[in-house]
Amino acid sequence: MRKEAKLGTPDVGVLGAVVVLLIVGVVMVFDASYAKTGDAKWANFDTWYMAKRQLVYAVVGLGAMAWVSTFRFSRLIKITLSLICISIVMLFAVMIPGVGHTVNGAYRWFNLGPIRVQPSEIAKLATVLYLAGLFSKRRRLVRRISGEWVGPVVIVGCIAGLIFAEPDLGTAMTIVGTAYIMLMAAGAMKRHLFGLATGACGLIGLAVLLEPYRMQRVWVWLNPWRDPYGDGYQIIHSLFALGSGGVTGVGLCLGREKLYIPAASTDFIFATLAEEIGLIGGVVLLGAFLFLVYRGLDIARRSKSTYGNLLAVGVTSIIGLQAVINVAVVSASIPATGVPLPFISYGGSSLVSMMLAAGILLAVSRQINVELEEKELYENGTDGRRDRRAHISGRKRRTSPARSRYRR
């Protein structure tokens, strides 16, 4: 065991972007919610109901981010396995009626006293940690298709599938997309990547064709006016919000469509933002997210360890994908799926998990110069087969036929 290196300074760009987004988030949450909560008994007619809570979540999230940013790689590797297990168990449990809390027919939450926990949020981070560990530990795994893919594919497929079944298509998409991007970053063959993408498209097409309600979603996406008071309602008013906003927006707090959009302060908060501060505001926000992506990928690029690289790519993808999916949904560019806008949308689970992701990114940025020995990875293996894998000879024996076949 090596002596642990001192942690470096966290990336100022990431930190700054996150804090700015958080502030924008609290403001927008208030803006999008005050009219509704001020008129609602469940909110005690308090116009600040959601903004106050979002502020608390933000503070808690900042604490969590600061805490996680002190985690060393070894510690992250150590908790990966348990996180994966917890995720899968919780994802199963949330489906059990009576245990999971259902909203609009979707089993997505646990009620833990006053807090609602969304297991899919934990699962996202767990997947990134798991794949980062896996790909960096067995680099050659990604270069060829073998029986060893079965384990990871089952695990990731299980997580994504369970989330998909909740149903939470948006989060499932984020996870699958992130896994794909990490595969790409890990150096998978281009033809494998291409094949995977083609296969995924086919699967999506099949899923849409098989389930009538998904077909319905697509139809509504293509023409929300088919069902203006049902499925198309939210998207229509979202389009109205964007259109009404124009380039400069109607002015903060002056938006109207937030009264119509049911998820105005959560998944569709971008609509309110775009209505009130216009295209300029929307593009600046997208720019902020892209900046965050840039910083995240830059950390990945500069990271001396493959593990750090993959981890940074993974959490960056989660944030970056989720943001772009959210805006795409709000602007009716893709069918409605329901993903929160990172750092902005109202909701404790989502906010805290995004802050944890940012924390992981900061942790990587502080360990850019750490060169992780493979040995370390073996000792903190993630799939419980440490003993067998500890034999270098064994590993070599298993990989050599592959290489020979590759060279043939």
Add this chain to the structure above:
Amino acid sequence: MASRQRGLVKKRTTWLFLLFSLLYVAVAGRLVYLQVIKRDYYKAKAERVRERTYPVRATRGTIYDRNGRALAVNIDTASVFANTRDIRDISKTSVRVAALLDQDTNVIEEKLNGTRHFVWLGRQLDARIGDRIWNERNKLPGVGMQRDTKRIYPAGALAAQIVGFTNYENQGAEGLERVLNSQLQGKNGKFTAELDSERRVIPETRHVLKNAEDGRDVYLTIDMTIQHITEQALAELAEKYHPRSACAVVMDPRTGEILALANYPTYDPNNARKTKSALWRNRAVADLYEPGSTLKTVTAAAALNEGISPYQVIAHCTGREKIAGGRVSCTLHHPFQNGHGGVDMLKMIQQSCNIGAAHLALRLGAKKLYSYEKAFGLLDKPHAGFGCEAVGYMDKPDQWRPIRLANIGFGQGMAVTPLQMTGVYATIANGGVRVEPQIVREIKNRDGTTFRAFKPGKATRVISKDAAMSTMRLLKSCVDVGTGKPGKIDGRTVAGKTGSAQVAKENGRGYENGTFIASFMGFAPVMSPRLVIAVVVNRPQGSHWGATVAAPVFREIGEKSLWYLKVPSDTPSNEEMRRQENERKRLADRSIKGFAG
């Protein structure tokens, strides 16, 4: 190996950033498309969805009687509706709404489960129920409340057929509410407002485009007190004789103003929708009947105007006679069991001699009689303002066979309305000048200025003043010494005529057996008539004589109304006569005593 791996990772990371940039630029491009190119399209559409134009409701005008007492007013109400699509839990909602509206839960649930998206749960309810719904609105998604006004009729059934009632939309449905709807309803204004997601108006966005013009107030010629007296008299009559229907009209002969117009049976316009629609009919104005003997007045007035003396014997009545191929008979009372004997016009009116009237009609001739019927307004549609006036019916005189002419002389074989007959007696009371009857006295703007005042209708002379005076004398003698005695009012000079007409069969062939229309028409005081009163009783039971059934009603209305109008008595009352008699006796006794002493 490691450096190759690092190189690959660096390359891939750069590619990834490009990929992300591409995604972001694509989405940003979509935003540009929506927010710049399609901006106007979506903005306009959004406004169309958000903004609604609503009417600023005009207040419906009030209907008053001639003295400013209200017959129809507005009260604030609330109507409760549901947008069933917005209701989350139908059974819960219906239980709650049913409790608030005090209705049956199942009825509400049935409405909510219906196929229509918009249903009324209760209309024109107490405004307080609306307040309760409003207070509970957060617990009742999909249920809404709309404030409006409702028409109520504080006088209840009083003048119900005249005033009529409105429908749920506050539009006149019957009576003057319907006829004068355009005056009463006013003009709704317009305002636009944005709606929130619950389709509620956001108050700050209210923008009035046009103010409402409130409806005008209508003042009727009706005097509520006289109307009440009249309806009371009809109700008492109904208790005694159980007629199928009855009506009475009270008119000021000088102006044609209708002071009271009552129909029995009646209804309460506050609950009009729960009553039979037959009750809504203003029979006094819209129903035709054969006037019978009361029409002899027209025959007599025509003859008098033609210069025939009232004391010239026109027929010799033996009770029945074959005239012009038909049979005419008289109703004979003591002391005329063997016919009325030699009949002049005075006796014809006094004793209601049909044979005399028939001969008089034959003597006048069809054309002449017809022209008088027309001049008295029996063949023209009255324009009294009810909107439902019927026109009297009579064949053209060149189609009359002689027996028809004889029959028309005493009021059979033709049909008129009670209102038209009232007009005939008013013409005579007015010295031979006919004044169009009217029901609306004035229409006033909401600010109190007069919009339209109804001057007395156009006056046309029908018969000469002398002829009218002579007719009046005939009618007076009918009440003083003839068949009209029960119509005599104590302390008043009264002119009047009874009528007991057979009811024509619906198929127009002959008359129903044993059913009569009993009537009495007249005016008082004779020298300067203030009131013309017509009472028509359809199919009374127990008696069918106008004198027995209708005359007491006439007396009742006349006595009370004249007293109410403070019309001085113009003839000694019975009591006064008795006193004078006693005085005379006393004086006579004293003078005898004086002589004796």
